[in-house]
Amino acid sequence: MENTLFDSSEITVSMGxxxxxxxxxxxxxxxLDGEKVIDAECVIGYLHRGVEKLGENQTYGQFVPTLDRxxxxxxxxxxxxxxxxxxxxxxxxAPPRAQYIRVxxxxxxxxxxHLLWLGTHALDIGAMTVFLYAFRERExxxxxxxxxxxxxxxxxxxxxxxxxxxxxxxFEDQIRAFIKDFPKKIAEYEQLLTQNRIWIGRTRGVGVLxxxxxxxxxxxxxxxxASGLDWDxxxxxxxxxxxxxxxxxxxxEYGDTYDRYLVRMEEMRQSMRIVSQAVENxxxxxxxxxxxxxxxxxxxxxYHSIEAPKGELGYYIVSDGSTRPYRIRVRPxxxxxxxxxxxxxxxxMVADVxxxxxTLDIVLGEIDR
Amino acid sequence: xxxxLQYVAVPMIKILVVFMTxxxxxxxxxxxxxxxxxxxxxxxxxxxxxxxGLLQPIADGLKLMLKEDIVPAGADRLIFMMAPIITLIxxxxxFSVIPFGPPGSIAIxxxxxxxxxxxxxxxxxxxxxxxxxxxxxxxxxxxxxxxxSNSKYPMLGALRSAAxxxxxxxxxxxxxxxxxxxxxTLSLVEIVEAQREGQFWYxxxxxxxxxxxxxxGVAETNRAPFDLPEAETELVAGFHTExxxxxxxxxxxxxxxxxxxxxxxxxxxFWGGWLRPFPSVEALAFLDFVPGVAWFSLKVGTxxxxxxxxxxxxxxxxxDQLMSLGWRYLLPLAIANVIVTAILVLVVxx
Numbered sequence: 001m002e003n004t005l006f007d008s009s010e011i012t013v014s015m016g017x018x019x020x021x022x023x024x025x026x027x028x029x030x031x032l033d034g035e036k037v038i039d040a041e042c043v044i045g046y047l048h049r050g051v052e053k054l055g056e057n058q059t060y061g062q063f064v065p066t067l068d069r070x071x072x073x074x075x076x077x078x079x080x081x082x083x084x085x086x087x088x089x090x091x092x093x094a095p096p097r098a099q100y101i102r103v104x105x106x107x108x109x110x111x112x113x114h115l116l117w118l119g120t121h122a123l124d125i126g127a128m129t130v131f132l133y134a135f136r137e138r139e140x141x142x143x144x145x146x147x148x149x150x151x152x153x154x155x156x157x158x159x160x161x162x163x164x165x166x167x168x169x170x171f172e173d174q175i176r177a178f179i180k181d182f183p184k185k186i187a188e189y190e191q192l193l194t195q196n197r198i199w200i201g202r203t204r205g206v207g208v209l210x211x212x213x214x215x216x217x218x219x220x221x222x223x224x225x226a227s228g229l230d231w232d233x234x235x236x237x238x239x240x241x242x243x244x245x246x247x248x249x250x251x252x253e254y255g256d257t258y259d260r261y262l263v264r265m266e267e268m269r270q271s272m273r274i275v276s277q278a279v280e281n282x283x284x285x286x287x288x289x290x291x292x293x294x295x296x297x298x299x300x301x302x303y304h305s306i307e308a309p310k311g312e313l314g315y316y317i318v319s320d321g322s323t324r325p326y327r328i329r330v331r332p333x334x335x336x337x338x339x340x341x342x343x344x345x346x347x348x349m350v351a352d353v354x355x356x357x358x359t360l361d362i363v364l365g366e367i368d369r
Numbered sequence: 370x371x372x373x374l375q376y377v378a379v380p381m382i383k384i385l386v387v388f389m390t391x392x393x394x395x396x397x398x399x400x401x402x403x404x405x406x407x408x409x410x411x412x413x414x415x416x417x418x419x420x421x422g423l424l425q426p427i428a429d430g431l432k433l434m435l436k437e438d439i440v441p442a443g444a445d446r447l448i449f450m451m452a453p454i455i456t457l458i459x460x461x462x463x464f465s466v467i468p469f470g471p472p473g474s475i476a477i478x479x480x481x482x483x484x485x486x487x488x489x490x491x492x493x494x495x496x497x498x499x500x501x502x503x504x505x506x507x508x509x510x511x512x513x514x515x516x517x518s519n520s521k522y523p524m525l526g527a528l529r530s531a532a533x534x535x536x537x538x539x540x541x542x543x544x545x546x547x548x549x550x551x552x553x554t555l556s557l558v559e560i561v562e563a564q565r566e567g568q569f570w571y572x573x574x575x576x577x578x579x580x581x582x583x584x585x586g587v588a589e590t591n592r593a594p595f596d597l598p599e600a601e602t603e604l605v606a607g608f609h610t611e612x613x614x615x616x617x618x619x620x621x622x623x624x625x626x627x628x629x630x631x632x633x634x635x636x637x638x639f640w641g642g643w644l645r646p647f648p649s650v651e652a653l654a655f656l657d658f659v660p661g662v663a664w665f666s667l668k669v670g671t672x673x674x675x676x677x678x679x680x681x682x683x684x685x686x687x688x689d690q691l692m693s694l695g696w697r698y699l700l701p702l703a704i705a706n707v708i709v710t711a712i713l714v715l716v717v718x719x
């Protein structure tokens with residue numbers, strides 16, 4: 001075809017892996033027509049450490065700290081999913097006291113994960129103050145983790161069969177104080193964003209993912225719920241002791257970035273509700289079931305999935321009866337959710353790519369493993 | 370001798386004083402930005418260099434000067450090196466017509482010489498036009514810098530700047546027309562004098578004009594929420610991505626100097642320049658002991674504070690939203706403001 005003067009020329013821009021707002025080492029190859037995105041291709045693998053393979057060479061118990069390094073923002077959820085999967089294989093169940101403490105810590109971790117998402121997402125769109133406010137509250141939760149197990153981020157907080165540590169003195173009080181304070185802080189974030197004309201302009205109608213598209217791609221978590229499907233594994237296939245708590249699953253309407261924002265904000269409130277119910281009713285009793293020093297699950301396989309902050313986190317574990325797993329396969333939510341990026345940014349502007357990466361809430365440690 | 374003193378020595382000293390003060394103000398504006406935004410964000414800001422981090426801008430300047438000046442391999446060397454200078458110089462030249470204080474002469478004791486109009490370098494009868502035309506040269510540096518880098522991110526940033534600055538300049542120009550109609554002059558000193566004689570600061574007669582002017586001014590200087598050309602989360606650093614060391618700091622200085630230009634213009638055109646509040650109310654005459662320069666600085670400082678406040682509070686516009694805001698809302702509003710003002714002036718003055 002003959003090129004004329006009025007042909008628009010495409011340029012290819014490589015966004016990442018060292019770009020301030022690709023949230024880690026994601027590379028997106030963008031084809032641009034001026035400011036408009038024609039095509040986007042994700043290049044992943046810069047953070048590949050072979051987590052699944054590592055698991056085959058470690059005993060079941062040894063592998064847990066490695067899992068903390070997958071989604072390092074929600075290490076507690078990673079740990080919960082894995083421990084429950086192994087417990088399922090061993091046919092043991094953690095005692096109720098352990099279950100409650102697990103739920104409290106997991107939900108607090110969900111709040112930290114959402115706070116980090118909120119901060120970075122807002123920062124990407126230019127609202128820098130929300131970022132620092134969100135980190136202020138995140139710090140409070142990390143302090144609780146630190147008091148409980150000594151680590152803040154890669155916590156290695158659960159063990160197969162229950163918990164390693166009993167809760168410390170003042171655990172409940174610290175959480176109660178946080179719960180009392182947190183609604184005011186959420187209101188503070190919302191005051192800066194929810195009704196903000198620029199924020200709505202930047203997020204409404206951006207990166208729309210319809211219900212059908214979301215289901216076809218396999219998107220889970222808040223992204224799926226924002227598209228209008230009421231699907232939360234905590235409700236639909238309850239694990240741990242979630243069935244004992246009263247909470248709502250927020251659902252969006254349009255499946256755009258603004259809806260995903262609203263859904264996650266509401267999820268933080270709901271997590272708080274769960275924590276406040278759990279912290280008042282922690283039962284007495286042992287914190288660890290009898291699993292024996294050497295863990296040898298029977299021959300067979302198991303799939304167990306939980307609702308991690310970013311979506312469905314699944315573990316498929318095959319046991320050959322030895323002390324090490326024969327194969328471990330992780331279904332990370334971010335990896336699947338990232339597939340939607342291409343569809344969501346096509347036809348939008350460059351600035352929207354950043355907004356969409358932010359709204360998908362990806363963690364590269366989990367995508368590359 | 371008298372000639373040399375009046376036309377060479379005194380203006381040179383005035384220029385030097387303005388330049389030095391301005392450089393210092395720009396340096397400390399970056400410091401204030403970091404401090405004020407830090408306080409808004411529950412942190413402390415720079416605290417290490419000097420007491421309360423007061424020497425931070427000097428440390429920053431030194432650091433930037435000592436850094437390697439990298440010119441990318443594929444860059445157009447000459448233009449790449451000239452671009453920051455093209456941006457910086459107009460931003461400083463503009464101050465030659467901005468009146469910081471009232472006209473009049475001050476006798477220097479001991480010399481037996483009277484300095485005329487010590488508070489501004491010069492007053493030309495096309496002052497406003499001069500500012501608009503000189504400051505628009507600054508855009509060239511941005512475009513050339515982005516283009517000469519021979520890199521995609523700066524190129525996108527430069528294209529954005531070009532579009533943004535050109536379109537907002539139109540609305541900016543129209544927004545001050547109302548003031549010019551009321552004052553009937555382009556000289557900045559006379560505009561302030563007209564505000565004293567007219568008994569009102571023009572912001573009370575031209576509220577729409579002022580708001581439009583300030584919005585366009587923020588967009589002109591590429592500041593949040595219109596900081597698209599250097600949107601760091603999208604385009605890394607926009608047009609100055611490839612710049613390092615001192616050349617980078619020149620762009621930086623130019624941006625802050627333009628912020629002060631816009632704040633000074635807003636003060637002069639709409640907020641009565643060096644005048645005290647309500648210059649016509651005799652009951653407030655006791656405020657006259659505050660020198661005009663202090664009033665001027667106070668007003669400029671307030672506007673600069675608004676700049677920082679915006680940056681801490683608001684997300685960033687998207688490119689197309691910015692354009693539609695500029696062309697579809699601000700420009701028609703500015704033109705309507707001009708027409709309404711013109712008709713009212715015609716009706717009132719006959």
